[in-house]
Amino acid sequence: MKKALGIGLAGFGTVGSGVWETLEKNSELIQARTGVQVSINRIAVRDLTKAREGAAAELFTTDWQEVVNDDSVQMVVELIGGTTTAFDIVSSALKLGKPVVTGNKALLAERGAELFELSRQHNAPILFEAAIAGAIPIVKAIKDSFAGNRIESMAGIINGTSNYILERMTDAGLDYKVALAEAQELGYAEADPTLDVNGWDAAHKAILLTSLAHGFVIDPADVYVDGIEQVRGTDIAFAKNLGYVVKLLCVMHTRPDGAVELRTQASFISQKHILSSVNGVFNAVAVTGDAAGESLFYGRGAGKGPTASSVVGDIIELAQAMGQGSQPAGFLPYKPDGGLLPIEETETPYYVRFDVSDRPGVVADIAQVLAQHGIGISGTHSPVNSDDPDAEFVDMVFMLHTCPWGKLQATLSEVEKLDCINSAPVVFRIEAL
Amino acid sequence: MKKALGIGLAGFGTVGSGVWETLEKNSELIQARTGVQVSINRIAVRDLTKAREGAAAELFTTDWQEVVNDDSVQMVVELIGGTTTAFDIVSSALKLGKPVVTGNKALLAERGAELFELSRQHNAPILFEAAIAGAIPIVKAIKDSFAGNRIESMAGIINGTSNYILERMTDAGLDYKVALAEAQELGYAEADPTLDVNGWDAAHKAILLTSLAHGFVIDPADVYVDGIEQVRGTDIAFAKNLGYVVKLLCVMHTRPDGAVELRTQASFISQKHILSSVNGVFNAVAVTGDAAGESLFYGRGAGKGPTASSVVGDIIELAQAMGQGSQPAGFLPYKPDGGLLPIEETETPYYVRFDVSDRPGVVADIAQVLAQHGIGISGTHSPVNSDDPDAEFVDMVFMLHTCPWGKLQATLSEVEKLDCINSAPVVFRIEAL
Structure with a gap:
């Protein structure tokens, strides 16, 4: 029996508690399948007084440094979101040579350059399957499965909130504001839906996917991003008549000369393309590689279980390698900036x-x-x-x-x-x- | 610079030469992305007189033992097909502790019990992404990304030939025999299409996917398999009127008590389900995990580039781990037989x-x-x-x-x-x- 690898968890909200539950519920299965035994040894939260179902009270602390520095913590899982404290947690872990699992797309899209550099210096990988498209294993697909491919294009519907709003405008003829209010009521949109509807949540993910495909860090300021706030019933009806649907689409194209196009905006796509059938809160990414040809990855793009599934997949990958005294290959940029086409x-x-x-x-x-x-x-x-x-x-x-x-x-x-x-x-x- | 890991290749047909070409064409990219340098050092073929574009003549031999035993060969890639010589090649490599990459679904479905046991004894993984659904990284998805999930169900369209035939029968009203002849003419069906149309090619893949999901080796004799040979225009028209399409479908269900249903047969599925839009020679697998929820993986299920893409992905995964003196976790059965529901x-x-x-x-x-x-x-x-x-x-x-x-x-x-x-x-x- 291998000894259990210890996890330090930052954040015990929806996803954090989902990770705890998944590891608890399927621990025997995980051990049988992968030979891996992991345990969450410390948990950092903002507020100790909230009820924390499942985990023992003594695991919790409000001091994230305690978690990161704990000798029983061999990897750090960051699930608090944001780009400030989350940055401190991730960078501190990397500096200690502790690998990191994160679901934080904003952190990596905004401050990836610094963090991947720390990852390289301290030989501690950052795994971030959960940062992009929930349960869909698109990071592993691009980084590992298609590692032998030149990635020619990607097109993604990777924001469930905006996709739900557009679907309701299309199918039920709702106004933008009514559809948004409905999404909020159903819990598909946050009280502040800004990043979902202005395109930036999707754009952060597309930035990371493009970095994975092309190896350079992208400055978000260089990326064109527009959301769905301007979409009206007129547009949707017009699209429909011409055989299109309106989707918030992230598009990446590699030009023959190597220049890379990247944009996020509301777009018309053909009703015949499989992406047009991606409805509700589902996400999908179409990828074309020079060897693989066209592929599509589809699944639940958010939520407790789906996001936890990806976090746990990364934890297991780390634990399997660390159990052998090695490490999985995390993403590291391998090209200088500057490949984006204006x-x-x-x-x-x-x-x-x-x-x-x-x-x-x-x-x-x-x-x-x-x-x-x-x-x-x-x-x-x-x-x-x-x-x-x-x-x-x-x-x-x-x-x-x-x-x-x-x-x-x-x-x-x-x-x-x-x-x-x-x-x-x-x-x-x-x-x- | 790490030293290059040496590959011994068995088979230089469509897929074998595709692997050679992909490694050649994208070698710089692969090295930049993954730090891996691999080289094909020996190649076993049946007939030395055939033209072998690209690779140097001195790499070739008709004696596979030379390839497997070569000291410059650290991993063996088996792409000859069949279950006899292929078995000898794979088992010999494993006995030498050399990891194996294979695209041979029949070999693993028919003789997996012996081979996985050798893999365990000699601590040499067998990687087989290319054995199932061409470029689609479904093996890695089930084995790694969803390792924290109980897999509740899978449904796959994983034989492009039969899917093409059914599509032509549906859309163009062709007779079965006419559609089959067309598929043969286009190179989508072999001269002997038996395993494609009788369901066994798909069933072999479904058997492997079920083993990955549930951890036990499945005796093909225990699996119900039927093909598309009995599908007539009457059936397709009737299905259409009721809102269905006819597909050769592999279905796996996990019952609440843990018993596993597995079958491959021509089936009616709703026109509204995304699998009904999987046409031509494309493959798709829908997977539901208890945490991840529903997912779909779609892509090219066969052919030179797509299959080579998966072989190269496996080679890179092996090389990355071996470069660190470790190994990726190959699949090993972890449960005794007997979970299949009659x-x-x-x-x-x-x-x-x-x-x-x-x-x-x-x-x-x-x-x-x-x-x-x-x-x-x-x-x-x-x-x-x-x-x-x-x-x-x-x-x-x-x-x-x-x-x-x-x-x-x-x-x-x-x-x-x-x-x-x-x-x-x-x-x-x-x-x-």
Whole structure:
């Protein structure tokens, strides 16, 4: 019998307690399968007075340093979230040479450069399967299973909250605000849903996936991110008529010259693509490797059990290797920065919605500016306001041919100057997957 | 710089040469990402006179023992297929303590008990990602990522040939034989397609997945397997009308008492389930774990690049661990046999097609036998032969309520004795996923 490897756990909220429960419930199975015996020896929490079901009271402390420094702790599992105390915990563990398991996408996307450097210096891996897409083993897929592949593209629906909201807008015709309120009521959206609906939760995950695929650390400031806050019923209906659905999509493309496109925005995707069937709080990532071809990984992207499943998978991987006196290979950046293609140079077709004053000549005015800049129009549409056929302001939709994002933005800022335009146009990409 | 780990390769056909090419093409990338340098040092083939693009002539031999015993060979990659010479190669390597990578599902499903025992005795892992579902990293998912989960169910479409044939029958209305001939012409089916269409190729993979999930070795003789040879246009049209599609489906269910159901047969699945969209030569496996919830893994199930991708992933995993003087955890059975539920005790609803003489009283006669055995009928249908409304023989279809397979078979053998029945009835399960 190997001796048990000791875990120090920071955080005993939904995921932390889920990890405790999973390790308890399936401990015999885990030991039989993997030869690994692990035990959570210390737990750091913010508030000792909360009820902590399951774990013994003496394991808890409010001092995370006690946990990290404890001699019975050989690996640290960080599940408190945020980028400040979490950073201190992870960096302290690494400096002691203790491997880290974390589910903290914001921490790694924002401060990964420092942490991966510490990981390298102290030869202590950081495992983060739980940081991306809940139970879906996408980190291991990219990092290990597809390690022999050049990753040509990825497309992900990796924020369940926004996906749920868009689905309800699509299927039940709900308004954005009503759908958001419903998601909050069901516990699918936080009281403060900002990071979910503005695209940044998804973008953090996409940044990490891109680092895994390409080996360089990405500065979030270099990444184009837009959310779903501007999506209206008009857009969804228009998409549907043309055979598309609207999804918050993270897209990564590797160009033949090695430059990497990365963006997160509300996008039109074909109803025929399998990603269009990813509904509710599910997540999915499509990956194309030069050898593997197209693959799709689909599953529960959040929640107690699914996230705990990934944390426990990482714990077991660590424990199996550490039991042999070795370590699993954690991700380490292997290329300098700078591979990201500026967003201005990325090209797709677009859907653009203008809020216009309904007077003769509007279409001609807009079309003329587009023509001056050489941007082709594949279709225009102005939905009739059936409640008020003589409404003063209407939505005017243009479908535009492929052109660079920078050119589109320059053109649109000129269109905006037309006196018939009432507010900034709304743009969604049409992504060919 | 770590020294390169040497590979001995057995087989240089489609997959073997694909592994060579992938390692060549992406060697710098692999080294940067993983710190691993591997080289194929010896290659065993049957026929030295065939052109071997890429690899140097002096690497080749027709004597596999030379390859396995070579001192420069630290791991053996078996890609020749079959269960005789392949067994000798794999067992010899294990006896020398050399880890093995294989894509040979038949070998492991038929002779896994012996090989895993050798793996245990000689402390040399067997890695076999490529044996199941081509590029899809389903072995690693079950064995590692979901190691903390009790696996509650799996459902797989894991034979691309039969899936392609069924798709063409469904979408283009082709006859079975025409669809099969087309698949052969396109290279999707072998000249001898027996194992693809009779279900055994898929069943071998399902046996391995079930062993991974539950830890016991399964005797293929204990597994119910049926293929797609009996599927007719009638069945597909009938399925479609009721909102189903016909798929060759591998199903594993874990009962609450721990008994395990495992079967491979042509089945009706709901058009709404994501597995129903798995078309062409793609594979997919849906997995439900007690913590992870539902997941789906989708990708290319066969072919040079996809299979090579998985072989190379395994090679890298081995090389990373061996470079640290350790080893990845290969699968080892951890439970005695005997957990499989006898097929007679498994229960689903069914679709049954009878070939009957068209005379008054046929429906009543069949229905009476079913009633005597307490099997409920949810619907019957007799498609009119529009070419010949007075045809003597017709198809008569019954949809039956859930009952044990054993009871159904006993009842059908009695129905068969009716003089209106012309041949053995054809049964497909209706699988609720």
